[in-house]
Amino acid sequence: MPAIMKTKPAYGAELVEVDVPKPGPGEVLIKVLATSICGTDLHIYEWNEWAQSRIKTPQIMGHEVAGEVIEVGPGVDTLEVGDYISAETHIVCGKCYACRHNRYHVCQNTKIFGVDMDGVFAEYAIVPAQNAWKNPKDMPPEYAALQEPLGNAVDTVLAGPIAGMSTLITGAGPLGLLGIAVAKASGAYPIIVSEPSExxxxxxxxxxxxxxxxxFEEDPVKAVMDITDGAGVEVFLEFSGAPKALEQGLAATTPGGRVSLLGLFPRDVTVDFNNLIIFKALEIHGITGRHLWETWYTVSSLIQSGKLNLDPVITHKYKGFEKFEEAFELMKAGKTGKVVFFPHK
Ligand code: NAD
Ligand code: ZN
Known part of the structure; x- marks a missing residue:
């Protein structure tokens, strides 16, 4: 079967032929119906410092997926052939201090498929049964695959109340766009987005x-104050990882407001804690991964409600993997929202 593989420790990846894998104990084999590119895949493709320190080649890339179970490994009693699943990509240990406090999203021994083991950019892939999430049969595969990054967006947007609240979102990359969709579906108003790319x-x-x-052309703090009659926003959601956006967002948040930080900063950031956070009594949430499994229930219900506007977020759909290099280069250039592959043409 064809698979996008990181074959060597260098820029790029290759489309290779590999054998269809066999599910081991506790695993299932899925026919991949849809799989989308995450920023992490791009980091692996570009071979940045983080990827160099973490990724062992050769390895199949990819982790956001929807597929049909076609074979069940020994000892799996929660899934059967024909089930339509997505997958939580964080494989948690269940034994560490965090896990034993039901904080699986911060498990200190987390392994990720497509990062620490073979991933899903292939016609068939292995998923540990404990990571499978069953989908309703009528959910389109491209939406089902997006549930994993949607989980990040849901944890960011819904870390507190948002209905009827003024909201600033900094960064409208793939994750920020999903954040906008979740905020809209959840009744935020007005939704103000700061993003340099037209x-x-x-x-x-x-x-x-x-x-x-x-x-880069107007001051977001002044713009937010104008829109909110000088009050500032109730909710500030940081999706860019730009230190400047963090500072502007904090300045634009109303005293007593709520902040969620998802974007990862490229270096240590300096912020006037006294004036921008403490004296404003802001409620600040660091966001990582998704809550297992509460967030998955929320994401699935939001999609089924029909209120999530996902179609404009999915800017590129590819049948097969032949054009994967074009897909990665477009994404790298910031010319995409989410990119989805349908491996079986
Ligand atoms: P992305 O790089 O595609 O999007 C970031 C966007 O921010 C871009 O569109 C960029 O133009 C915009 N931007 C740059 N400078 C800005 C500024 N000063 N003000 C406003 N916007 C600005 O990334 P993505 O895939 O959408 O991911 C968003 C962030 O989330 C990244 O930092 C990523 O590393 C991080 N992330 C965090 C987690 C987590 O669990 N915490 C998981 C995945 C990704
Ligand atoms: Zn753990």
Missing amino acids: FRRELAKKVGADYVINP
Whole structure:
């Protein structure tokens, strides 16, 4: 079967032929119906410092997936052939201090498929049964595959109340766009998005932003104050990983407001804690991964409600993997929302 493989420790990847794997104890084999590219896959493709320190080659890439179970390994009693599943990509240990406090999303021994083992950019892939999430049969595979990154967005947006609340989202990359969709479906208003790329500002509007700001051309803090009659936003959601966006977002948040930080900063950041956080009594949440499994229930229900506007977020669909290099390069250039592959043409 064809698979996108990181064959050597260098820039790029290769489309190779490999054998269909056999599910071991506790595993299932799925026919991959849809699989999407995550920023992490791009880091592995580009072979950045993090990837160099973590990834062992050769390895099949990819982790966001929807597929049909076609073979069940020994000892699996929770799934059967024909089940339509997505997968939580964090394989948690269940034994560490965090896990034993039901904080699986911060398990200190987390392994990730497509990072620490073979992934899902292939026609068939192995999923540990404990990581499978059963989907309703009528959920489109491209939505089902997006549930994993949607989980990050849901944990960011719904870390507190948001209905009827003014909201600033900084960064409208693939995750920020999913965040906009979740905020819109959850009744946030107005949704103000700060994003330097014109292409992504246009996408943000299509997904549900009420106002868009180019932070390189106008001051987002002033723009937010104008829109909110000087109050500032109730909710600030950071999806960019840009230190400047963090500072601007904190300044634009109303005293007593709520902040969720998902974007990962490239270096240590300096912030005026006294004036921007402490004296404003802000409620700040660091966000990592998704809550297991509460977030999956929320994501699945949001999709089934029909209120999540996902179609504008999915900007590129590919049948087969032949054009994977084009897909990665477009994503690298910031010219995409989510990119989805359908391996079986
Ligand atoms: P991305 O790089 O595609 O998107 C970031 C967006 O921010 C881009 O569109 C960029 O133009 C925009 N941006 C840059 N400078 C800005 C500024 N000053 N103000 C506003 N916007 C600005 O990344 P993504 O895939 O959408 O992921 C978003 C962030 O989330 C990344 O930092 C990623 O590393 C992080 N992440 C965190 C987790 C987690 O669990 N915490 C998981 C996955 C990804
Ligand atoms: Zn653990």
